[in-house]
Amino acid sequence: MTSRGTVFQETMLGRARLSDEERERAVRLDLVVRADAVLLPHRTTRARLTGRVRIAGRADDAEAVGEMEISPLARRRIRYRITFTLEGRSLVLDGWKSVSPARPLSSLTVLPFTLYEDGERVGEGTLRFPLTTGLLPFLASFRFPRAGGTETAGEGHLAPRWDGQPGRTEVWYTTLTDPATGSGVWLHHEVVAPTDDSGAYAHGWVAVFPKDGPAEHVRFGPVPWTQHPQGYAAEGIDARPGRLAGAAGTFTWSLTEKPGGEPVHTFPRWSWRRPWLPASHMLPAARCHYDGTVRYGDDELRLQDAVGASARIYGHGNARRWAWLHADLGGGDILEIVAAVSMRRGLDRLPPLVFLRLLRNGRTWPRRAERTAVGWAGLGRFRADIGLPEWSVSGRAGRRRIRVTVTQPPERTLALDYTDPDGSPAVCRNSETADAVISLERWWGRWRQEATWHLSGTAHAEVGDR
Template identity: 70%
Template sequence: MPRWCGEPGRTEVWYTTVTDPDTGCGLWLHHELTAPADGSAPYAHGWAAVFPKDGPVRHARFGPAEWTLEASGFSADGATARPGRLTGSAEGGALRWDLAERPMDEPLFTFPRWSWRRPLLPAAQMLPAARARYDGTFVHDDTTLTLTAAPGASARIYGHGNARRWAWLHADLGGGDVLEIVAAVSMRPGLRRLPPLVFLRLRRHGRDWPRRPERPALGWAGAGRFRAAIGLPTWTVTGRCGLRRIRVEVTQPADRTLALDYTDPDGRHAMCRNCERADTHVLLERWWWGGWRTEAEWSLDGTAHAEVGTR
């Protein structure tokens, strides 16, 4: 069900990222509802992008189109995003897709669960399923990708628009483990001068760490916040909670990264640089007998999904 309830100055996003295990291609489907702050009619738009392993990034947009309320999900200009199904085309059919989605995990709330029900924060993000598998076809120009149990995930965003600066990561670590990160600097006065607030959720062996989503962003009375160094081509997140600490390094090579302009409900613009074939190294350590010991370590070569946004 769409989260938007008719208020002006809001945006809602349904997006999906997938890795084709056979070809190494990354896919990105973005569906967006924008309700302008001036009260004018809401509109729907989006895009599809493919990140081939052996060629340039290709993308195409659909919309803008008049927004029509859907009982479940998104539908506009021939593109649909509903539970269990993603279909559509862009650029006169040069890009087209028909994908079935199979949830493989429980929902993952990157932000506190209450922030999705009560929109008090500038924005909130969540995954209806932390991991999913995709079957179907994605056609770009004269190439057809046939996906079979391709790993990926869909996510939802609801808020007032884009942050001043942000970084995002979705990493399927294998074996049922997944890492989701959103680090952002708010546009709100009084918050825009703060360092990025980090929301990090590591689901490992079916358990989420840190246990409380707000812990990496707020620490304890401000102390112990996780830190993000946002930049390109490499950005990092580090932090400690309890007896564990984590370091995440994400690299978005320029030739695998797509730059797109975002428009907020108030008409301001932001630049997103997205890479669906990012490299990631994750080191999880635990304090044990007076020293830090490696508890788990993952390296992803071209299979992580990442983004950096700026003004």
Template identity: 70%
Template sequence: MSAHPTPDRSAPAAASRRGTDFSETMLGTLWLDGEDRTRAVRLDLRVSADRVLRPLGTTEARATGRVRIHGWADDQHAEGELEIAPLARRRIRYRITFTAEGRRLLLDGWKSVTPRRPVASMTVLPYTLYEDGEQIGTGTLRFPLATGLLPFLAGFRFPRREDTDALLAPRWNGEPGRTEVWYTTVTDPATGTGLWLHHELTAPTDGSAPRAHGWAAVFPKDGPVRHARFGPTAWTGGGTGFHADGIAVRPGHLSGSAQDGALRWELTERPLDEPLYTFPRWSWRRPLLPAAQMLPAARAAYHGTFTHDGTTLTLTGAPGASARIYGHGNARRWAWLHADLGGGDVLEIVAAVSMRPGLCRLPPLVFLRLRRGGRTWPRRPERPAVGWAGWGRFRAAVDLPTWTVTGRAGLRRIRVEVTQPPDRTLALDYSDPDGARAVCRNSERADTHVLLERWWFGGWRTEAEWTLDGTAHAEVGTR
């Protein structure tokens, strides 16, 4: 009889229902207390609700996007919420937090809907600006009907929403030779510090008791990388995420400590986007591939504290993401990138050479997912990896300190260049289920350049371009 706990062998299924997504742009002015002039303001938001909008009721929605205030602020990681109740409460309220010159601010206002002025009341947003609960300015934003109405209406989507809590539940079903990972990467916009939390379940191939272990690491902008391990300890199983020896990953919350409290964290996680399946969705539900990776939310905001060596870092709306891996162990060679491109756009890449006979002789298979403007490209996740019968695959040149991915799908092509400077890269070794050693070289302060081009009238033209200086999360590993 096995001495270790028997897991639930039923794979978790994420329930789904229809939600609502739309984008909105508003222009206006801000009058800061103590100034004798107004400043131009532009607010670009992506709004996401977990249900279809209810005209006769109240709908709570998440908002992310960009706040630009002339000569003062340009925050691509603004976030907040909307209360949409045009008939029930006759208002649409906006509460958006953003950063200006290192100060965390709140834009709070609402459209007062009235049948006497239906157009004006639905398009004019008076607001107040607060810092630490104190008013520091007032202003007005307006929805530009002439140029914004058609894109606004055309941008409405009603996608299926998955239960992200279910995606955190353990997948391991008791089989030997499996590994399962919960990991989180975050960038603190105030200090430029990167964080990495890695939680892992390893079930050895020899059938011995599974073990839980992991580590935490902090990548300061100025100073050396610091890390500490926790475990290995017995895997207790159950729950909705990872739980072992005081370390916990559960919906909306991460907590724990390592190395006798030298590193401690207490973080809340707020999803800002839908799940992102880097590999085909079926490969997560039916583990037929050597491994699969996905993000329960493509983007998330983190609040709380991370303490290392007596220094406490306080996070307020820090951008990042959590991801999941389930499979037989690490690849022979791999590269990974998570890049928050700002304005709600995100890029995720996994390029790997499998350990399986035959597959190990192939060049790295690339899985690339670019979510831009609420849509994900390429449309099918297997397209970069296999192309059309092997032709047209995306290609990866994996090396350090710089690695690249290039590829084309449809009328678009992309080139991604990732640089992991040695002084910002942490090398860690650990064991796979078969006992073999793996080494990952991770940087939560990597540099990335992304060029997206589109074929247009006989030539390639730049469609979008991003440069990330020390805010990309990347890794190169070998076994």
């Protein structure tokens, strides 16, 4: 029998007083908790913590890590130890909820804590779980994936999906932004299995988008596909866990990839396991950091802590029309959009189906990927207006609504052609230095601005058609 783990999200709010100042500051924790066993109250369960720690005006670390001991009955406590960065200093938040049968509600929702630096006490405070606004999202976030399986391990999502059937396309791609120069990088690795059963082949390309200047690219392949158990590997070009490397034409690249965060299923999660839809799209990790070099012609990018992500596509070919956006919003927040019109008969008459996933403050909105595409019984679908140089997506789910406007300037956009398994052509127009404006509003008796992001040259975007 396959064992299962537990994954859930928790937000806590409170106050802290640091030893180097008199006044208190607001504190917020947005955590993702992962355990390799199903949580049972009579057991002691140890779990891993990742997430975001914010102390108003002093700290905002979206890559905090730690551990959690969950033992409400055996030891009557739930302990948290979280390491985070405050103004370049490494601090540890250490605290526990002391579970008491006499006051079960307050003991399970109040977390006194102490802050330490190199073992020395540097602050203290109290966090509380917000029952009114946090309980339903907390309960809805619980998942019980197979322990050690691909649901929780990003590496498992890099393994090839193609099972030998003709008429399939599989893609590994990576996009990132160099923080030093503002240049964008695009690595595309693809396997095509033609419908005529003539043999699968591997090909792809690498492109660099300088901040000020036209994009440069080179293609590699096609070569016969020989499946590698860890990812894409063909003619000296690799896209495997933690490593991207290769050489083609005047380009050579060697990058290390450090994933961060949970996998993101842009399409419904089940569509990756069961390929019933025309295609499925997902990110093995929400956000990645890259180090290494990309050389092209006489130029070279030396990447250090560049931010981006890798993604996976598996399906029957390209859509009739599509738009894509990956936007790193800072602080660990991510927006991923795919809007497409299918080639399948019947579906090709529908307006673009929108799949939008906003990861913000450790939570994903909307909660289900299907919500933006189909709404409720067809009502409330998100809308996409696909065109160039500007395209947009808008919609509402629950008490929030969003509008996204993407601009791909012609001088920063690269056109490349695709060939589907049936031989039909498609063209994508990609920019790894696109602009985007994202407006998020929430209903509080009237629509009020909740957040706005303006990305200038750091959005990764694409529009494709036939």
